[in-house]
Amino acid sequence: MFKSVLVANRGEIACRVFRTARAMGLRTIAVYSEADARAPHVQMADEAVLLGPAQASESYLDGAKVLAAAKATGAEAIHPGYGFLSENADFAEAVKAAGLVWIGPPPASIRAMGLKDAAKKLMIEAGVPVTPGYQGEDQSADTLRAEADRIGYPVLIKAVAGGGGKGMRRVDRAEDFADALASAQREGQSSFGDPRVLIETYITRPRHIEVQVFGDTHGTVVHLNERDCSLQRRHQKVIEEAPAPGMDAKTREAVTAAAVRAAQAVNYEGAGTIEFIADASDGLKADRIWFMEMNTRLQVEHPVTEAITGVDLVEWQLRVAAGEPIPLKQDEIGIHGWAMEARLYAEDPENGFLPSIGALEHFVLPPADMVTGDPEDLDDPAEGPLLRVDTGVEEGGEVSQFYDPMIAKLIVHAETREAAADHLAEVCREVEVWPVRTNAAFLARCLDHPRFVAGDVDTAFIAAEEDTLLAPWTLDDDGALAAAVALTHEARKRTLAEESAETPWATAPELVGFRLNRPATLAVPLRAGGEARVVELTPDGRDGYAGMLDGEPVPVQPWPGSGPHESWYRTSVTLTPDRAPVSYRYLPDDHAAVLFRDGRAWRVDGRPAAAAGAAEAGDGALRAPMPGKVVALPVKAGETVAKGQAVIVIEAMKMEQALTAPFDGVVESVSFRVGDQVGADATLAVVAAKD
Missing domain, CATH: 3.30.700 (Glycoprotein, Type 4 Pilin)
Known part of the structure; x- marks a missing residue:
């Protein structure tokens, strides 16, 4: 076993890896950007190295700087966490070439599964069922449109190098295809440096089922059962659970066996996730679940698998990277109780879920009396629900515009699904954050919803129940x-x-x-x-x-x-x-x-209210809700627009946000060009009402 590990990441995943590494007696090394100089992961590590400015491209995504930090500190191994460089095959090769231990799969495995179209072809050869669609090399707009017409609407456009819902668009009508394609290609280029897409048939009642797999250098591949990640908003996971509700033994055997075959097809080593999409119109059936993609890294939602199996997946990663065999055999890996994870984001549900940035002046997660047992030990909920909180921020810190707005993961393990949902809802209700906005109340509403409690979920659940889940607060x-x-x-x-x-x-x-x-x-x-x-x-x-x-x-x-x-x-x-x-x-x-x-x-x-009639009607100014970059201008100054029509599109915190006309009118002015950086509340365009 190596003696030191550098985590090439930040936030809660860096803290998570450090906890296990330190428990194993390893020296821990952090890297950080100027924006993270006082971050908890920096304080937690034995040693820390500044990489550069806040922009990820000049710090966390700069592989050469990370390798230089490893060399300067004498690190023997590099753990990439998730995101950033975790699925970068070139970086993995550079780590190995530098004589360091790469805590992840072989670069060839990353490449094989890194592009969705190539991965699907490989899975077909391995006998793994895949979703019907088009994965061809011809990326012309006419060909893609023709293939979508052939498949039949609705279809799903997906960036071939995508992940986390980036570069993904649902298209319900042929006339909407061109705009959706352009948006998906633009986001794919921005997020992954690759505008290519594939097209799949859109399953009308989809469930997102994924299987945790693990391989070692001795040729063994095992699975650690499934997770259900169907509760999503704009293809971003919100609440995950393990096991999947409604999963019978026959279906579980089929989907986990397919996941193991998929991992074996690429000679997989380390932690990985095989993601499937299931047609849940008639419940979960073994012949109605198809391969979507593989994530060649540790997943954000890995704690729910750790809870029901009693396995520390990070410890397994470290041991397997050091050449040790997987600690357990397949028949020794069981399912104990039920676990759920809620992703606490700094975002404003009442304002279109826009990320909320700024200082965490008041930041209080659930109190200690909500924890039964050791929060680091979630494998025995017999005495009552157990709570684990994974976070990488603290009071007095800041949610930055430069990184993902997730501020904590709230994980509960209980004997039953009902108990897990009840306790996690209560945990979310106890969250206190100010002035940054969070989705805590929204999460509690999701967990309390009768459909969710009954296990009646699919990826369209949030959109279908939006009126209830996003009901506005009033001063009752x-x-x-x-x-x-x-x-x-x-x-x-x-x-x-x-x-x-x-x-x-x-x-x-x-x-x-x-x-x-x-x-x-x-x-x-x-x-x-x-x-x-x-x-x-x-x-x-x-x-x-x-x-x-x-x-x-x-x-x-x-x-x-x-x-x-x-x-x-x-x-x-x-x-x-x-x-x-x-x-x-x-x-x-x-x-x-x-x-x-x-x-x-x-x-x-508590001061006097403004005089009646002081509020004025909207002036037609479209202002940036947060700092970002202009990525599209669908209309020009002088053009007529209808209420709700997109006027300008900005990208902020890895998300595109279209600013639309507040009423029918004429675009009076556009103040920025594509590529321009804009500040919060900047007036981007003005729409004048028609006479």
Whole structure:
């Protein structure tokens, strides 16, 4: 066994590898960009080397710099994590040529499975069932259109070098094919340096099933059963679980055997994943599951497999890379309980899931009392659900525009699927992040949804249930009462601290009758999410209040919270005698309060609402929601556009975002060209309404 390992990656996967490596007594070496100088993976390693600027192309993707760091620190092995250089065959060869141990599959295996079209041809030869489609060399638009017409709509366009949903487009009508093809080719070129695509028939009720495989240098290949990754949004996985719901023994045997044949066909070594697509219109059937692609690396969702098998896949990677045989035989690998993983992203579900970047001023993941047992040991849930949290950020850190916005993985292992889903939903509801937005509440809604609980999922689940999963938040009665108490309580504390009879809210005329020495009624103005309300509170003389609701007094009580933040407070609202108190947590924020409940976070302002009629209609300006690059201009200045028509397309954090016309009109101006970098809130174009 080698004595030191460099992880050519960042964030939670670097931290994950370091945990196992250090437990095995290995010296750990991190690399980092200027943006990650204070990142947890840098602090966790025994040694760290700066690679370069924040841009991945000048740091994490620069193989020469990574090799130089390995040489300078005396690293004996390199683990690539996932993403970045993990599936770069040229880099793998360079590592080996430098006399270092490459913790991954042979470069030939990476190349064989790296291009989707070539991989499918290889799988056909190996007797692995593949999805019907076109994988030809002719990439002319006319040929691709003709093949799509032959296959029949809907079809799926996929970048041949793609992954993670990049360069993938569904096309339902022939007239939409040209635009979808251009977008897929553009994204394929941008993300992978390869614009080529393949076309597949689109399965109308698809399930995404994948099998974890592992090979060693002694010719052995085993599988570690399947995972279900069907809960997706725009082809990006949201929640994964193992085993797959509805998978019977016959189907499991067929799909895992096909996965092993696929790995054997490329003489595979190390950790890999064979991905299949299943037609779930009549449940999971052995003859209705087809090969899609192979990921020649460790997957983001590997913890759910670790949980149900009791295997540390990173330890296996390190041992196999050192020439050791796989520690277990196939018949020694079982399934114990059920595991689920939710990907916590810094993104705003109420704003089209746009990535949310910035400082993590408040970052609290589920508290310790939600963990039963050792969070690093998920193989025995008999005493209750077990929680594991994998993250690569911490409070005070920053979510950067330069990297993927995933900030944590929340993994639960329980005896049953129902218990796993229940506990993971509760875990998501306990997340507190501010001012960066997250998808925690959205994840909880997914896990609570009756269809998901019943195992009735496919890759279209989120789109089909969008109205429920993305229902907007409103300032309901208990939220308004909690916010009013939070604001008033903070005002009282500040006033007492300043030893003055002056309230800090003297500028708010709606807050009348506020006195510290008598229980006068207070009229508290609130603003949140475009809504304005006034809540009446009467101090009860015991640091609590009675709020008026439908003409009846409602008891509301603030009290100090627990945890690392002394400024936390919890506010309990009891709306009816037969209803349990509703609890909110809040942080003071000047003349506002940030409230946390059920994974949501929102800022409620206590100053007077703007005068009625102050809001103006949209001015037609299309502004960048975040920093990015202009990648397409579908229309030019002077052209007529319809409401909802794409005017300009930007790419940010590896995602394309089309900015559309807010109403029928004429493009008055376009301020940028394709290739230009744009800042957040920059006016990109202006649409003028028709006279």
